[in-house]
Amino acid sequence: MSRLRTPSPGAGTLHVVATPIGNLGDLPPRAQQVLRDVAAVCAEDTRHTRRLLAHFGIEAELVALHEHNEQQQAGRLVERLLAGDSLALVSDAGTPLVSDPGFRLVRAAREAGVRVSPVPGPSAVIAALSVAGVASDRFAFEGFLPARAGARRERLQRLAGEPRTLIFYESSHRIAETLEDMAAAFGADRHAVLARELTKLFETVLDGSLSALAERVRQDPDQRKGEFVVVVEGAGDDADAALAEGRRIYALLSAHLPPSTAARLAAELSGAPRKALYGQ
Numbered sequence: 001m002s003r004l005r006t007p008s009p010g011a012g013t014l015h016v017v018a019t020p021i022g023n024l025g026d027l028p029p030r031a032q033q034v035l036r037d038v039a040a041v042c043a044e045d046t047r048h049t050r051r052l053l054a055h056f057g058i059e060a061e062l063v064a065l066h067e068h069n070e071q072q073q074a075g076r077l078v079e080r081l082l083a084g085d086s087l088a089l090v091s092d093a094g095t096p097l098v099s100d101p102g103f104r105l106v107r108a109a110r111e112a113g114v115r116v117s118p119v120p121g122p123s124a125v126i127a128a129l130s131v132a133g134v135a136s137d138r139f140a141f142e143g144f145l146p147a148r149a150g151a152r153r154e155r156l157q158r159l160a161g162e163p164r165t166l167i168f169y170e171s172s173h174r175i176a177e178t179l180e181d182m183a184a185a186f187g188a189d190r191h192a193v194l195a196r197e198l199t200k201l202f203e204t205v206l207d208g209s210l211s212a213l214a215e216r217v218r219q220d221p222d223q224r225k226g227e228f229v230v231v232v233e234g235a236g237d238d239a240d241a242a243l244a245e246g247r248r249i250y251a252l253l254s255a256h257l258p259p260s261t262a263a264r265l266a267a268e269l270s271g272a273p274r275k276a277l278y279g280q
Contacts, residue, residue, distance in 0.1 A: 008113035012039070012086035016106065018095040018121030022200035024055055026122045032056050034119050039085035042077060044092045044101055065089070067101045074108040081114045088119075095123045099143040099169055125167055128195040128229035131205055132165075135234065139165040145178060152178065156185035157252065161245035166232040175228050179214035182232060185251070186210060186244065191233040197226040246272025 015034045020026040035041060035053060040061040043049035053060055065073050081087060091100035109116050129136050142159070145152045145168060159166060170178050175194075182192070188211035196204045204223070206213060210232070217223045235241040246266045253262035267274035 017119040132193040132231040157248040183210035193231040246270035
């Protein structure tokens with residue numbers, strides 16, 4: 001039986017600090033003060049964070065904390081926290097733990113009774129959603145899709161019937177293929193928004209059907225540069241959701257059955273029209 005954890009007396013605080021995703025002017029005064037006051041800053045890439053701190057004239061001890069050493073570093077850092085040091089946790093950009101390292105340290109600190117305090121600020125997920133013009137009352141953040149094409153398409157097929165707005169991160173060398181895979185899995189006409197280089201000099205926010213966005217990215221090399229957030233409208237009403245689910249089932253079955261048989265079974269299982277599935 002679990003019990004409520006009580007704070008450890010004399011322990012420091014672990015501050016989870018959001019940093020700019022591009023525009024350095026987005027580091028708020030409170031975050032700057034916390035980074036000045038803590039005993040050390042735990043950073044995903046100490047070189048990147050050193051440049052950020054130098055821009056604001058902040059001198060701090062830097063401790064590398066990334067996916068390859070977090071399990072080992074967490075215990076040492078919690079010891080420092082329990083001894084009274086306050087620490088800051090930052091990622092290379094945006095809010096830590098959102099597709100970035102840090103959750104092991106936060107969990108270990110909380111289990112030890114250390115206070116963990118957020119210093120909120122930039123987040124590429126929320127920034128993209130705020131300008132997308134799609135339903136934002138319910139959304140699901142999926143982070144980065146698998147790099148391998150087969151695994152990526154399988155993941156997208158599983159999400160085809162999701163009624164909530166979907167948000168993804170993607171890299172420059174996979175964005176074209178990912179948009180094409182999304183059009184195939186969700187339907188070419190599904191509305192989406194492609195946010196590139198948010199808050200940076202060459203920021204662009206494009207919206208349209210998935211097929212139109214895929215075509216734009218294919219034709220314009222500039223739209224294959226930088227960092228991307230893809231916001232995809234949910235499956236919508238029951239008919240749209242049934243069609244998306246039918247396509248997902250058909251894609252799975254057609255790998256093992258004749259197309260006509262796969263379409264018939266997918267239609268029976270999803271309630272989608274058989275003719276809309278055949279040949280997908």
